[in-house]
Amino acid sequence: MFHQAARRYGAVPVTLDRPLDVSPGAGLDLSYRELAGLVDDLSARLWAAGVRPTERVAIHKSDNVDIVVLACAVSRIGAVPALLSPGLHGRVAGELLERLGRPWLITDRATLEGSLRDAGAPRAAASVPGAGPAGVACLVRQVLTVDRSTGSAGSAGTGDTPGPDGAVPLDAYADAAPHAPVRLHPREPSLITHSSGTTGVPKLAVHCAHTMGNRLVPQKALGWPTRGERAALHLSFAHSRFYHLLGVLLHFGSPLLLIVDPDPASAGPLLARHRPGIVETHPNTFVLWEELADAPGAPLSSVRSYGSTFDAIHPRTVHKLLGASRRRAPWLVQLYGQSETGPVAFQWYSRRGAARADSRRVGTAIPGFTRVRIADGDGRRAAPGTPGRIEARTRGLILTYLGARESYDRQLHDGWWQMGDMGYRDRWGGLYLLDREVDLIDAVNSNLAVEDILMSRLEELREVVIVPGAEREPVPVVCVRGDRPLDARRWGEATADLPGMSAPLQWRFDDLPRTSTWKIKRLEITAMLDRGALPAAGLGG
Structure with a gap:
């Protein structure tokens, strides 16, 4: 590439925020x-x-x-x-x-x-x-x-x-x-990455040039409107997504700003100095960068296109990011997929659309490259509006899991890959994400939907994660910006019309177990609660 x-x-140009370890003398401007x-x-x-x-x-x-x-x-x-x-x-x-x-x-x-x-x-x-x-x-x-x-x-x-x-x-x-x-050979193993590990020890995903290429083609089409714009990226360099995005940007000759340290105090001045037209990072980093929306130097004012993958992004965050841009019609593209599949669905937000969008809608399949369906408990296609397992058929599927072929085979049936998520489709083909299968709580229709509502109602929240407690009751774990104490009155008002939950536990964001892409390891939080390992500070701690 x-x-x-x-x-x-x-x-x-390619600008770095720290020198390369393999060549520190090369400096920051390459x-x-x-x-x-x-x-x-x-x-x-x-x-x-x-x-x-x-x-x-x-x-x-x-x-x-x-x-x-x-x-x-x-x-x-x-x-x-x-x-x-x-x-x-x-x-x-x-x-x-x-x-x-x-x-x-x-x-x-x-x-x-x-x-x-x-x-x-x-x-x-x-x-x-x-x-x-x-x-x-x-x-x-x-x-x-x-x-x-x-x-x-x-x-x-x-x-x-x-x-x-x-x-x-x-x-x-x-x-x-x-x-x-x-x-x-295009179908020989050419890259190995690992899954997020949110549900246990990560699996090793084996990619080949053929399937990686099939992922790259539609992403080049999505990148055409912003071809040549300067791109600022803070992504896991060990994730396959970075290499797809890099392939798109190099193909169109975009100047690059590659950020290792996401701290707004460091990233903000860099973004303000280089004025990128494209910004992509993990959804949880975008939450952190909400504070850049009105930061000195207007670091996000030149952004025409935001990219979000790895996890669903909160509506509050979409609204703030798009509002921070001074471009005439900025947008945010959300890609839904996995390391094993690449993107299987995409959603496009504009300023006007973000205000009325359903946060659980993660998009539609990519024409010519992916298909998505919902399967019921017996493996049959579910009717529109009926929740079930999300399955995808894609030309970008990995070859296997290295050393765990049986796990790979369990997730693949007649060419359909089980995504591990629960959701439904509307009659026009729109895909809606409810929860990971392993995260389901009977008392809550969708943990993710409730979390989105709370993030929108409580601007001070840095993160909220709802996990099952000892009796499978919903337990909210919350993080407040600046580690300030959670206001009990505001919490009570925000949750008054939501499903009943336990008293919130306030943790520092750094205490949340996370993957390299900042996904929250919900099962690990549940295990920590079971062991009584509570690094909490403040309300409920």
């Missing part, structure tokens, strides 16, 4: 051409290190844009990048590395000495009774690090002592000769 874009657009050159350089180093086509290369390091550059470099020599979120717990990362079957590992010293320190402990204990903690080396073929070396590590031929777990720095191969790109 970078090489094609460099040939077409060359000097188009171009398509410079990033393509860095991909060339890193792919040559990986080949010199011994990485070969079809081999799996796990990338699990501190969050930064070089995760993307490394993934492209791995892919360029025909190896298969396996992207593990920087936010994974060490034991979870260790389990995923084991499923990958002794992959190469690209990481950094901070991750090796932090979350990955005991990643191999379960395997070591199983193979050697009484063994203590073991590093990640027992799970991988070789550890490569992006850290600057003080010399060339052991295997590079100088006799220096290797780093933790025998790690070899990539700059040990800094003078490697360029290697020609290797293109795999």
